[in-house]
Amino acid sequence: MFTQINSVGLFGMNAFPVKVEINSVKGIPSFDIVGLADTSVQESKQRIISAMKNSGIETKSQTLVINLTPASVKKAGSSYDLAILTAVLAVQGEALTDVGKSAFFGEVSLGGGVNAVLGALTMAIEAGKNGIEKVFLPYENAAEASVVSGVSVYGVRNVSELYAHLRGEKLIAPQPPYTPSAAAYENLPDFSDVKGQENVKQALTIAAAGFHNMIMIGPPGTGKSMLAKRLPSVLPVMTFGESIETTQIHSIAGILDKNAPLVVNRPFRPVSHTASAAGLVGGSGVPRPGEISLAHNGVLFLDELPEFDRRTLETLRQPVENREIVISRATGSARYPCNFMLIAAMNPCPCGNFGHPAKQCVCSKLAVTRYLSKISQPVLDRIDIQIEVTPVSYNEISNDEKGLSSADIREKVEKARLIQETRFKGTNIRSNSEIPSALLGEVCVMDEAAREMIKNVFDKLGMSARAYDRVLKVARTAADLDKNEFINKKHVSMAISYRSLDRKYWSRS
Ligand SMILES: Nc1ncnc2c1ncn2[C@@H]1O[C@H](COP(=O)(O)OP(=O)(O)OP(=O)(O)O)[C@@H](O)[C@H]1O
Ligand SMILES: [Mg+2]
Ligand SMILES: [Zn+2]
Secondary structure, three states: OOEEEEEEEOOOOOEEEEEEEEEEEOOOOEEEEEEEOHHHHHHHHHHHHHHHHHHOOOOOEEEEEEEEEEEOOOOOOOOHHHHHHHHHHOOOOOOOOOOOOOOOEEEEEEOOEEOOOHHHHHHHHHHHHHOOOOOEEEEHHHHHOOOOOOOOEEOEEHHHHHHHHOOOOOOOOOOOOOOOHHHHHOOOHHHHHHOOOOOHHHHHHHHHHHOOOEEOOOOOOOHHHHHHHHHHHHOOOHHHHHHHHHHHHHHHHHHOOOOOOOOOOOOEEEEEOOOOOHHHHEEOOOOOOOOOHHOOOEEEEEHHHHOOOHHHHOOOOHHHHHHHHEEEEOEEEEEEEEEEEEEEEEOOOOOOOOOOOOOOOOOOOHHHHHHHHHHHHHHHOOOEEEEEOOOOOHHHHHHOOOOOOOOHHHHHHHHHHHHHHHHOOOOOOHHHHHHOOOHHHHOOOOOHHHHHHHHHHHHHOOOHHHHHHHHHHHHHHHHHOOOOEEOHHHHHHHHOOOHHHHHHHHHHH
């Protein structure tokens, strides 16, 4: 007897339909799996036989051959278990309902349970694309997969439950589609918690509005981490498509929060300088997403930037530019999106007190220069806004008045993003941070006073051509926040003030 059951395979973020074909003939009992299945798939046999026994399901003595098609694609992992088990049930002559337009995936345990798998959302999406109407998957993955439109999702707790459903004895209830409650959007840290620091908040607003990468330089305890953490709360609300993409990556990495099966808040991913290159950009055997992909559609925060290993930072160059990363390993290559905002923080010198209004810096001039020069130039080149964060005064910290809230700032940011959307319609540019040099003259038009100002400053500060380009882009965003068609003097002077690292280098050279 021959039959086939639908499943889905996954490599990186690439899902593909798999058919589990099964053939049984009378003869010596055996159980073979073919179709480029690696050892982890081969182990499925033991799990399935044991799970069936422990669920009180009879296993018939027969020669079973299972073929996973397309046979040309490598298959790994335990997620084919549920489809193989269903195929065995079907070929044993059981009259099963609900298998034709259904797909099955999930790991079966020896005791008969069904364990969660990584990447269930991506697999459910793929099933839907291939005309599948019902997906049977581990119960723990059901809420995550339920957001896929056009497929009904059935969360399976154990083999007995699936068996009863397929025999029409006791049906599993389909998972109701998950919709995030209002609470899912709340409880984000808010900018109104930060006293003073108005200039830093303004810089962060500009960064958020124009998708500019930013670095904050300041002594310990001035609130750099506190400020960075609040950036996601002022970025535009995630679209459903963005939520799905980020959830897919978090699911594949196994970091999806059970209580929040759909990511609706932009991620904030702090990375320590001890992170490995694989941890940062992704890697290991079957390429897993790294921090840059976990930060997709959100913020990647590099704290203590000068402490990072240069080579680790070098690996950021391509992905920052391309907004996706391809990780090649012996097992194949995986592609993950990584469209993130880069926010970095650092102390101004080894002791941290350089430039502090009250505390004394004990570092030698040479030590400060050496410290600053540790920052990788390729990374610095991709950061439009550099800002100094100074300690807040007693008056500010003791003031109980709440500052601008994140909701207020977000409203401005969203308006500025809309202006950019209109401006770049029909191009592949998404924000002011991506304006190519050739378009700067056309897009960043300054009024007379602004032009005069930048002309003076350019020579006086010995500004580089690259720094000039950045000033224009940032000034463009400042003008968009003001809904001004032309860049004025205020916008230019603000953008110039965001070159504090450059100034530090210049003043010391
Ligand atoms: N402007 C502020 N308003 C309210 N609280 C603040 C402010 N600045 C700092 N704090 C308080 O100080 C704590 C330390 O700030 P934070 O960790 O953000 O400093 P940091 O600049 O990142 O320091 P480090 O360089 O050591 O990493 C915060 O958790 C917060 O409680
Ligand atoms: Mg900090
Ligand atoms: Zn110092």
